[in-house]
Amino acid sequence: MKTRALAVVVAATLGVGASTAYAATLGIGSWHLWTGSQTLTKGTCTITSAAAINDTYISEATPGSSFGTATSMNVRADAGQRAWTFVRFDLSSCALPATAGADTATLSLVVKTAANNSRTLTLTPVLATWDGTLTATQAFSLPFGSATTTFPTGTKNGTTLSIPVTIDVDALIKSSTANFGWRIDDEGSTAKANLTIFNSSEAAASLRPQLVINYEK
8 A cells, every 4th residue: 555655646746747747848848939919900902083084095096085074985906096095093092001912902893885896905004194184196106114023804895894003003002203194005906896985084974984992001
């Protein structure tokens, strides 16, 4: 009986010692652990106000004409009749924090009249200033960046197209680069009947171009 009792005491003592050693080891390394938390401020800005949108289109068929007050914007690839759409949003209307960055940014356009066959259009940053008085003669001499993306038009009138522009908007927010918006054109074939018409900022509020920015700081 004495031998068994001694064994129990020794085992209990070893257990306490092992527990103490483990606690000591945890205590020594605990200064490496960070138990705080960081909260990222997230928000969404949606630009639909006509006052914050500058858009127009140009037509090669009438190179000296401007269409900044039209309720629609044309895109066409026909030889001698090219039409380009231009759109720019005033990002200052979002009052974004100085440390903000775009998680996502989406440009939405409502198709007023679709082409007979779905077209693949190209969205490209404009690198110089323009306004609603822009003509084809002026537009053809503007500098442009590399294409941001391409997107299909579909063939249904009234369709809302969502175009990802995160990379461009994030760069504009994080730098002092001037915002000159985008050109939208059809770089496809010169086949006829490929005209796509979008609603402009002069159209009803629900049909205007829209830019939605999801951001964090």
